[in-house]
Amino acid sequence: RPVICHSFKMRGQQLQGLQGRTLGARKRFSAGDVARPKFFAEDPAPAAAEPAKEPEPFVEEADAPKDTRSxxxxxxxxxxxxxxLNVVPLMGGKVLRTLADSGMQFLLAGARASAGVTAGxxxxEVKILEMLPVDKRVYGGGPAPKQALRLGFSAAGSSLVLGADDEAHVLFDSEGFYQAAKKRARVAKPVARDQTLAVLLNLDPASPHANTVSLFRDGERISQPQALPEGLKGKPLFPHVSFRNMTLQVNLGSEPLKPLPFECRTIGAAAKADLKLTPSHxxxxxKYEVMLPVAYPDEGTFEWLDEFLAENPQYVELSNRKIYEWAVNSGMWVHKKWGNKGMGSMDKPEMHxxxxxxxxxxxxxxxSAISPSIPRNYIVMEVEANLSAPQRKGILARFSGHRFKRTACVVMGEPPAxxxxxxxxxxxxxxxxxxxQQWRQAKAAKAQKKALNEQAKRLAEAKKKAEEARNAKMAEIAAAKAAAAAKTEDGKAEEAKAEEGDEPKAKEEAAPAADAEKAKEEAKEGGRERMP
Incomplete structure (x- = not known):
């Protein structure tokens, strides 16, 4: 078949900037012309591509209906x-700032609002007011401190670092990612300073985007509605922000800073029936309380503490264990050179x-320096220090008596049933x-062994069949060779017999000629003798 020659431009592509120039067959093109490939008569014309299905148009949220509820x-x-502890509230809590020195620049700050949305x-809204300068030099193998922002919703009682509890948090971050239920995907462009960000939670079953969260920037949508995890549906969801090395303005009031394309109420203007409020402690x-548990090591001390905090969430734990957990939730990790040693002791974890x-x-x-200046209930869990009277006095001396009620809790003896x-x-x-886990591993190993045995059996059968086929082929080839050799031998024998049968006949045919030749020779000899 003849070779099909196309122009140097791809099919359907416009030719730009070719005015006054010639291509190939001296044809002039102008801007906007389309290079059409030529086909020979025997070549079928290209099939027309099916038109791409246009995506369904996005239906934006409707205006909020009039609500007569209180x-x-x-x-x-x-x-x-x-x-x-590193959150510094300003202007009555409308502005949040974080500490950014002496290691605090590596830790995420977190704040959860006092009202959880149950319906509607x-x-x-959140606005980044300033980026705090930090020393980004890394002296070890750990992460570098950088500015970060996370905003979303969380369930009550979950971690204060947004994103640390995958089953109870949904969030958008400053890089444009949406994170929920152990999944993280980019849904928007990164955000910057002086931009008003709005997080919309839709729990209205009549809405086409029910049970979703969306992100807006300066009143414009920048992400599609993202579905809530199944584990958070039906639970009160509280506004939650986490940030690092920046100052934020958080609007929880009744009027938005930047109205959305549709009418939507803020948390501060919500119906009371749609919110669940958490009381102040x-x-x-x-006078707030400072409690020092006194207990023996490895006698269920931290188990008692976990149970106490679950029953009394108004207390804040001050311990090395909590700082270790805080660092891990902020994205820090134990360096690989330390292996899998873990955190070591609960009282004195190893910070690697x-x-x-x-x-x-x-x-x-x-x-230790800032906790006495922040009014809240503390429980200081220092097992070794709390067993020593001088060290207990040193801890209690940091908390003044006119602001804190200082108590000790002895956790010893026979525990309750x-x-x-x-x-x-x-x-x-x-x-x-x-x-x-052991049963699953054994089951997986058994299944893997069975699969390997079946695979080996199939390979053995295939090898056996291949060997049999090869042997049959070799036998067939050998038989063919033997038949050819036998045929050759038979031909040679027949030729030999034919040669043996033709030899007497040839002798008989050659005898008269020989006699005549002999007679001629004798006649010649006789003639020579008679000559004088």
Missing amino acids: VVKEAVVFHTSETT RYMY APKDG FEVPQVDRGMVQQIV AFKAAQHEKLLKVKQAAAE
Whole structure:
């Protein structure tokens, strides 16, 4: 077949900037012409491409209908107990700032609002006012400090670092990613300073985007509605922000800073029936409590602490264990050269993050310095220090008596039956999980062994069949060779017999000629003798 020659431009592509020039067959093209490939008569014309299906047009949210229900009267704020220790609230909690020195520049700050949305469609706004300067030099193998922002919603009682609890948090970050249920995907462009960001939570079943969250920037949508995880549906969801090395303005009031393309109410203007408010834990007499548990090491001390905090969420734990957990939730990791040693002791965990400010205990010093100035209930879990009277006095001396009520809690002796039952249940769950994991591994190994055996059996059968086929082929070739050799031998024998049968006949035919030749020779000899 003849060779089909196309022009140097791809099919359907416009030719630009070719005015006055010639291509190939001296044909002139002008801007906007399309290079059409020529086909020979025997070549079929290209099939017309099916038109691409246009995506269904996006249906934007409708304006909020008029609501005659009573509006929440209490102000939606950030309670002190619902913020991390490095959050500095300003202007009545409308502006949040974070500490950015002595290791705090590596830790995420977190703040959860006091009102959780249970129904309806509401939003809140966040604006980055400033980026705090930080020293981004990395002296070890750990991460470099950088500015970060996360905004979304969380369930009550979850971690204050947004994103640390995958089952109870949904968030958008400053890089444009959406994170929920252990999944993270880019849904928008990165955000910057002086931009008003709005997070919309839609729990209205009548809306086409029910059970979703969306992100807006300066009143314009920058992300499609993102579905809520199944585990968060039906739970009160609280506005939640986490940030690092920046100052934020958070609007939880009744009027938006930047109206959305449709009418939408803010958290501060929500119907009271659609919100669940968390009460403030401020004491009536103005004195917060500082508790020092006194217990023996490895005698269920931290197990008791976990149970106590679950029953009394108004307390904030001050311990090295909590700082280790805070660092991990902020994205730090134990350097690989330390292997899988873990955190070591619960009382004195090993900080191997390769960040000098964190590994050398500078964060603990900052926490010890600022905690007395932040009014909240504390429980200081220092097992070794709390057993020593001089060290207990040193800890209590940091908390003044006119602002804090200082108490000690002795956790010794025979534990109550409820505590034993709870610990036995936890141990049973751990053993059950380990047994299930071992059973799954054994099942997987058995299935893998069975699959390998079946594969080996199939390979053996295939090899056997191939060997049999090869042997049959070789036998066939050998038989063919033997038949050819026998045929050749038969031909040679027949030729030999034919030669033997023709030899007497040839002799008989040659005898008269020989006699005549002999007679001639004799006649010649006789003639010579008679000559004189």
